Amino acid sequence: MSRPPEQRERFYQTGTLAVGGRLLAEEQRTVQAGESRANAITKGHRACQGCGEALGARYVLDAAMRATGGQVIAANATGCLEVFSTPYPESSWRLPWIHSLFGNAPAVASGVAAALRAKGRASEVRVVGQGGDGGTVDIGMACLSGMFERGDDVLYVCYDNQAYMNTGVQRSAATPPAARTATTEPLGGHPGNELGQGKSAPLIAMAHEIPYVATATVAELRDLEAKVIRAMSFRGPRYLHVLVPCPLGWGSDPAQTIRIARLAKETGLFPVFEALHGRLAAVSQIRRKLPVEEYLRPQRRYAHLFADGGRPDLVAALQAQADRNVQRFGLLAEAEPREGDLLHVLADGERGP
Amino acid sequence: MREQIEGSQAVAQAVARCRPEVICAYPITPQTHIVEALSRMVRAGALAPCEFVNVESELAAMSVAIGACAAGARAYTATASQGLLYMAEALFNASGLGLPIVMTVGNRAIGAPINIWNDQSDSMAMRDCGWVQLYAADNQEALDMHVQAFRVAEELSLPVMVCMDGFVLTHAVEPLEVPSQEQVDAFLPAFAPLQLLDPADPVTIGAMVGPEAFTEVRVLAHAKHMQALDAIPRIVGEYEQITGRPSGGLLDRYRCDDADTIVVALGSVLGTLEETIDELREQQGAAIGAVRLKTFRPFPRQELAQAIGDAERVIVLERAFAVGAGGIVTDNVRAALALAPDQAGGPDRARAPDRARAPDPARAPDPARVQDQGRPRLHTVIAGLGGRAITRRSLRGLLRRALAGDLEELYFLDLRAEVVERELERARKGVSGPHAESILRDLRMVMAGPV
Amino acid sequence: MFSVRIHGRGGQGVVTAAELLSAAAFVEGLQAQAFPSFGSERMGAPVLAFCRVDTRPIRLREPIAEPDAVVVADPTLLHHVDVFGGLAGDGYMLINSMHTIGELGLQELHERHHPERVVSVPASEIARACLGRPIPNVALLGALARLSALISLGSLEAVVRERFSGTAAEGNIAAARQAAAQVAELAHA
Ligand SMILES: Cc1ncc(C[n+]2csc(CCOP(=O)(O)OP(=O)(O)O)c2C)c(N)n1
Ligand code: SF4
Numbered sequence: 001m002s003r004p005p006e007q008r009e010r011f012y013q014t015g016t017l018a019v020g021g022r023l024l025a026e027e028q029r030t031v032q033a034g035e036s037r038a039n040a041i042t043k044g045h046r047a048c049q050g051c052g053e054a055l056g057a058r059y060v061l062d063a064a065m066r067a068t069g070g071q072v073i074a075a076n077a078t079g080c081l082e083v084f085s086t087p088y089p090e091s092s093w094r095l096p097w098i099h100s101l102f103g104n105a106p107a108v109a110s111g112v113a114a115a116l117r118a119k120g121r122a123s124e125v126r127v128v129g130q131g132g133d134g135g136t137v138d139i140g141m142a143c144l145s146g147m148f149e150r151g152d153d154v155l156y157v158c159y160d161n162q163a164y165m166n167t168g169v170q171r172s173a174a175t176p177p178a179a180r181t182a183t184t185e186p187l188g189g190h191p192g193n194e195l196g197q198g199k200s201a202p203l204i205a206m207a208h209e210i211p212y213v214a215t216a217t218v219a220e221l222r223d224l225e226a227k228v229i230r231a232m233s234f235r236g237p238r239y240l241h242v243l244v245p246c247p248l249g250w251g252s253d254p255a256q257t258i259r260i261a262r263l264a265k266e267t268g269l270f271p272v273f274e275a276l277h278g279r280l281a282a283v284s285q286i287r288r289k290l291p292v293e294e295y296l297r298p299q300r301r302y303a304h305l306f307a308d309g310g311r312p313d314l315v316a317a318l319q320a321q322a323d324r325n326v327q328r329f330g331l332l333a334e335a336e337p338r339e340g341d342l343l344h345v346l347a348d349g350e351r352g353p
Numbered sequence: 354m355r356e357q358i359e360g361s362q363a364v365a366q367a368v369a370r371c372r373p374e375v376i377c378a379y380p381i382t383p384q385t386h387i388v389e390a391l392s393r394m395v396r397a398g399a400l401a402p403c404e405f406v407n408v409e410s411e412l413a414a415m416s417v418a419i420g421a422c423a424a425g426a427r428a429y430t431a432t433a434s435q436g437l438l439y440m441a442e443a444l445f446n447a448s449g450l451g452l453p454i455v456m457t458v459g460n461r462a463i464g465a466p467i468n469i470w471n472d473q474s475d476s477m478a479m480r481d482c483g484w485v486q487l488y489a490a491d492n493q494e495a496l497d498m499h500v501q502a503f504r505v506a507e508e509l510s511l512p513v514m515v516c517m518d519g520f521v522l523t524h525a526v527e528p529l530e531v532p533s534q535e536q537v538d539a540f541l542p543a544f545a546p547l548q549l550l551d552p553a554d555p556v557t558i559g560a561m562v563g564p565e566a567f568t569e570v571r572v573l574a575h576a577k578h579m580q581a582l583d584a585i586p587r588i589v590g591e592y593e594q595i596t597g598r599p600s601g602g603l604l605d606r607y608r609c610d611d612a613d614t615i616v617v618a619l620g621s622v623l624g625t626l627e628e629t630i631d632e633l634r635e636q637q638g639a640a641i642g643a644v645r646l647k648t649f650r651p652f653p654r655q656e657l658a659q660a661i662g663d664a665e666r667v668i669v670l671e672r673a674f675a676v677g678a679g680g681i682v683t684d685n686v687r688a689a690l691a692l693a694p695d696q697a698g699g700p701d702r703a704r705a706p707d708r709a710r711a712p713d714p715a716r717a718p719d720p721a722r723v724q725d726q727g728r729p730r731l732h733t734v735i736a737g738l739g740g741r742a743i744t745r746r747s748l749r750g751l752l753r754r755a756l757a758g759d760l761e762e763l764y765f766l767d768l769r770a771e772v773v774e775r776e777l778e779r780a781r782k783g784v785s786g787p788h789a790e791s792i793l794r795d796l797r798m799v800m801a802g803p804v
Numbered sequence: 805m806f807s808v809r810i811h812g813r814g815g816q817g818v819v820t821a822a823e824l825l826s827a828a829a830f831v832e833g834l835q836a837q838a839f840p841s842f843g844s845e846r847m848g849a850p851v852l853a854f855c856r857v858d859t860r861p862i863r864l865r866e867p868i869a870e871p872d873a874v875v876v877a878d879p880t881l882l883h884h885v886d887v888f889g890g891l892a893g894d895g896y897m898l899i900n901s902m903h904t905i906g907e908l909g910l911q912e913l914h915e916r917h918h919p920e921r922v923v924s925v926p927a928s929e930i931a932r933a934c935l936g937r938p939i940p941n942v943a944l945l946g947a948l949a950r951l952s953a954l955i956s957l958g959s960l961e962a963v964v965r966e967r968f969s970g971t972a973a974e975g976n977i978a979a980a981r982q983a984a985a986q987v988a989e990l991a992h993a
């Protein structure tokens with residue numbers, strides 16, 4: 001049984017940083033800029049135009065492949081990423097990859113890691129578990145927490161597009177306040193998704209005091225790659241939470257995915273940080289703080305906040321949430337970075353309005 | 354009022370008119386349209402004081418329903434496939450606790466390989482979880498069954514699952530009549546729970562039961578199911594009186610009177626099957642009929658035996674498959690046919706307190722024929738797995754084959770036998786893996802061109 | 805029984821088109837059934853939807869393999885999918901395109917078939933002009949109504965008003981009328 005000869009990868013121009021990267025020394029270049037990148041998820045998949053998840057997964061896995069010399073096994077939860085990458089009889093995966101169920105990806109990853117230990121291969125072969133926000137913060141949370149608590153050597157990556165996209169945009173526990181989904185329609189005085197703080201999977205991960213927790217967005221792909229490579233330098237459970245805009249579910253222009261991800265960070269709504277052993281270690285500061293409105297307006301899931309008189313009260317509530325993030329995480333250069341252990345800060349009763 | 358409306362929307366409206374008090378749901382294709390519609394109605398205030406709970410998994414969905422129902426609320430949820438299995442533990446619990454929850458199952462295959470399309474492996478896998486299971490042949494029946502389900506559930510303190518084929522029914526738009534609020538109110542009284550968590554009268558629900566009583570508890574659950582065999586026709590009769598529409602029930606016969614070949618089937622395949630039967634009757638005078646099975650749990654053994662009568666050949670058309678065994682429905686049909694006429698009610702059934710109707714001796718199988726000729730011949734046909742369409746053309750071929758006496762005991766409709774053969778051959782050579790993946794590899798080779 | 809199969813891509817409103825068609829037939833007192841080809845399609849993927857219309861209640865639930873009319877909402881599918889598969893010899897073909905049937909390379913088909921039943925209309929352009937968005941579905945239904953007389957424009961307009969509101973409804977209706985007029989013109993040409 002022969003396969004077609006491996007093709008030498010073509011070089012894709014993936015953005016200014018990647019191209020600029022060619023001028024840098026090899027080790028300074030982005031993974032995607034290198035000809036040796038793994039293309040772990042390769043072309044031909046079926047994601048929508050402008051899918052942040054497809055972009056994020058590509059960068060994450062290629063970086064993990066780079067960090068391990070190509071020795072990665074991935075365990076994927078059910079969700080868009082799984083569905084668009086494996087339309088029978090095709091597969092976009094060029095690394096060993098398993099999809100089992102929706103809610104069990106962290107445990108399947110744990111199983112792979114245990115087998116590698118049993119077979120004495122744990123030092124060479126590493127494991128990445130991955131899923132969407134629903135698969136992670138809702139149905140998969142128990143398995144994820146178990147994986148953290150046992151100390152299994154797994155990097156788990158959550159691609160957060162803030163709803164159940166694969167089934168047609170229903171609310172998850174990661175859906176932000178006021179966002180419209182198919183199960184949180186802004187009807188009868190309801191604001192879209194109810195107001196509240198939601199569930200922060202990164203903070204929950206930190207509460208397990210695992211070696212490494214980080215957040216990232218697809219707006220800063222170099223940062224994303226660096227975090228994956230950093231994560232792979234640790235042993236034990238690690239958690240990476242990546243914000244990945246979904247043009248379909250967010251009602252945003254597919255060409256604006258990167259810009260919208262950047263706005264999520266630059267408004268303070270999505271804090272980008274790293275934590276070591278449960279302690280906040282670094283934050284990506286906001287370059288120029290923008291009002292949340294700039295982030296909300298280009299997304300139809302927030303259209304009800306601006307139509308016919310709008311809901312300035314809700315916009316203000318979201319602004320307050322962003323401002324609070326800026327405070328809590330020290331996102332602005334001039335803001336005094338909060339000291340050390342973020343969970344202490346939480347325990348001190350600063351749970352917002 | 355008749356409207357041209359999607360099956361899911363109609364079911365949502367029917368459920369809404371049952372005045373549910375707690376709806377909890379977790380999204381899964383192809384159930385989503387139903388719960389999205391209900392969530393909109395709740396948000397718009399149309400169902401006040403109903404609560405809609407967006408839960409974090411199906412286990413949570415069923416568990417919220419359990420808690421809500423035990424606290425006296427009329428509770429509803431919907432799921433399918435992986436989600437139904439994800440609730441498995443709570444399903445047994447709900448029926449064990451005797452909580453009258455109503456749930457829609459938008460029937461869908463179970464992975465691996467993951468597949469979002471229709472078959473009935475999901476509800477069939479849960480057939481013995483203690484729930485009443487109703488299977489809708491079309492969307493009118495699906496929506497009617499939901500209203501009936503609340504009555505059956507609450508009268509008997511038993512949870513009821515209404516199974517409707519995913520996509521084929523849930524996503525089909527057709528002319529449907531949702532009963533009016535007045536009709537539903539006349540049919541379905543307010544929920545009066547038999548057990549209720551209430552500080553004014555504290556009860557314990559869910560105590561531990563040891564060997565001294567566990568068997569008895571199970572037998573009592575069975576007795577309740579046997580009562581359902583009588584309750585369902587009565588309730589369906591009342592529903593017909595109010596709406597003027599016969600719908601639902603235990604089973605129905607289609608052109609069986611003179612039939613020597615009878616196809617037993619459940620779900621949305623029935624319409625296409627009946628068209629095919631009409632065609633074959635017209636074209637070649639074939640004496641074919643169908644039994645539309647509507648209630649699968651409890652299994653209407655006596656009614657089925659009567660409906661089949663002394664037909665020569667029974668074909669059980671199944672949309673699920675018990676790997677390593679064969680037809681699931683077939684086994685139940687076989688057990689029904691094995692009943693001697695004097696037990697056609699079954700020893701258990703005879704003791705059911707309000708058993709009203711006596712067996713109809715005219716339709717009961719002649720025991721001599723059953724025993725000495727092995728009649729009727731029973732065939733299992735597995736069809737429509739994972740969304741493969743069941744077409745008139747294939748049914749026509751199937752029935753012709755059966756009429757010619759060529760139908761195997763276990764037959765897979767529209768099977769691509771060459772794919773299976775190739776894979777088995779590979780396995781014989783010792784190179785095999787997961788079948789789907791191997792077939793995938795095959796197709797890859799094809800795409801790589803001649804090698 | 806008259807059956808219609810609609811081919812398009814996710815985002816073109818193909819499933820809605822089948823539903824609207826069935827609703828319009830319902831308004832006319834006919835029996836109708838609409839259903840999508842059930843897939844896990846994302847934006848841009850090929851999609852299929854079906855509609856059956858009859859004077860008797862419809863029991864069949866198989867996909868439509870032998871349609872009386874085929875509507876192709878995206879002409880790029882002509883090269884990927886057997887869109888005309890099973891089409892009745894005297895069936896209708898309606899293609900959303902600015903090009904003529906000949907320019908689309910379908911001349912042969914055109915001649916084999918009843919030529920007046922094989923038609924192209926620039927439904928996306930019409931929709932862009934009338935609606936501001938190139939969603940061709942309702943325009944195509946207008947054209948189909950005129951081509952096949954399966955439903956009247958009046959019933960189509962009624963169900964479009966029920967389904968959409970305000971400018972979306974009026975824009976779609978204008979598009980349907982314009983597409984229907986173009987079909988009528990072709991018939992006289
Ligand atoms: C037990 C179970 N329940 C529900 C589903 C249906 N389901 C599959 S993917 C999905 C949504 C995935 O959402 P998320 O994890 O956020 O990933 P996304 O598609 O948004 O990337 C759902 C609800 C399932 N496959 N299994
Ligand atoms: S629905 Fe969203 S997450 Fe899914 S493929 Fe499309 S853009 Fe990506």
Ligand SMILES: [Mg+2]
Pocket residue numbers: 132133134159160161162163164165
């Ligand atoms: Mg998601």
